[in-house]
Amino acid sequence: MELIDVFATVVEQQSLNKASQLLNVSQPALSRKIMRLEEELGIQLFVRKGKRLELTRAGEVCYEFALEQKRLERRLHEKLQAFKTSIKPASIVIGASLTTLQSTLPDLITIYTREYPNTDIKAVTGKTHEIVPLIKEKRVDIGLVASMIEDPSIVCVPLFDDPLCLVLPEGHPFADKEELFIQDLHELPMILFSRGTWYRVLMDEMFHRCGVHPDVKMEIDSFEAITRLVSTCKTATLLPESYLRHNLIEDNELTVRFIPELEQTKRTTSLLFTEEAVLEPSIRRFIDQAVRHYHTADEYTL
Known part of the structure; x- marks a missing residue:
């Protein structure tokens, strides 16, 4: 092998x-x-x-x-x-929305397993409204979603705000333009998230608010597929900043541009769990490390 x-x-x-x-x-x-x-x-x-x-x-x-x-x-x-030890390995089940599964969860798992390599971590994928009941029913220990949830039976800890960015293929007419405004997106050929997804709802609200109507060529619910097709089809897209790693931009020959209205159009990625769940040491450690990683320890303490 x-x-x-x-x-x-x-x-x-x-x-x-x-x-x-x-x-x-x-x-x-x-x-x-x-x-x-x-x-x-x-x-x-x-x-x-x-x-x-x-x-x-x-x-x-x-x-x-x-x-x-x-x-x-x-x-x-x-x-x-x-067979080597009588101590049962720790385990964590994480429920993640598709966006956080692709952009945030890999980093958190890497950070955690670096210190606790023997922990069995499982991931369950679902939409945000599907993750919440899984937490309540104790079918997952922690939820990771690109949203803030207000529910008295669940603790919601914000990790970071995630604004949208304009992503362009190299050579695009807007790539080297000195300044870009939200109105520049009007009738601009774009690939966007599928309708009904949280990020698409956020985009559509922003487009409506600003009176902008892009020329939507494709609607896809995969970060990876959108990233590849932007280069192939020479179109623009909007992606959350947390997904835009340096190697992703470099390897796909992309350019990222920041527009004020887009920076204000953001979601908050959060951890969700019950107060009972943090009594388990492995779950508490995972939450603690996630909070420290995103420098929000001063906002929340277990």
């Missing part, structure tokens, strides 16, 4: 150069490993587009298998751990 692991690393780093540094092998050696895997499988896993590597559909299937393999290996180690 070594070649599959190497392949997964290349996918996750989105760069042969970065993957070779992480794996401590030369780039030519890494390229040979990928070629050997493609020869063994008898199918192409990547296509090159300029400086970028892009997965083929077969590559996507292969990566899904690699992720499943990692999960199985992790579960194996967790099961075997039970």
